[in-house]
Amino acid sequence: MRRLKDYLGFAVWQSGLSYIALWAVTLWSLDFGPAVFAGRCGVDSATVMFYWTCAAADPLAILAALANTALTVTVWAPVYVAAATVNREALAIALPILAAHAIGLPAAIFVMMRLMQKAFAALRRA
Secondary structure (H helix, E strand, C coil): CHHHHHHHHHHHHHHHHHHHHHHHHHHHHHHHHHHHHCCCEEECCCCCCCCEEECCCCCHHHHHHHHHHHHHHCCCHHHHHHHHHHCHHHHHHHHHHHHHHHHHHHHHHHHHHHHHHHHHHHHHHC
16 A cells, blocks of 8 residues: 555656646747747748747757647647537547646646645754
């Protein structure tokens, strides 16, 4: 039973930290993306939503793919969920997005509360 508790604790911490990192990448790509991708990458003009496109040989293509994934799961999530109500094929994208938020948000809140608890305990000891 102790091992299961340890595994669940590890999974919750990793989920919470990953969710926080997901939003950090999203905010970074919205703030600094135009400066980083300027000149080497462009905005995909074929879609209504905002995505970065780079040449496949460009090293920034990996960073652009990471930024696009973070944008899909966070900023564009309502669009994919709304599309899934009309088109069944969009469920393949909408369900993992919903799962990421349903698991990640409570885990991120838990992680932040535990980190604040440890910080306040350290201040109290000092």
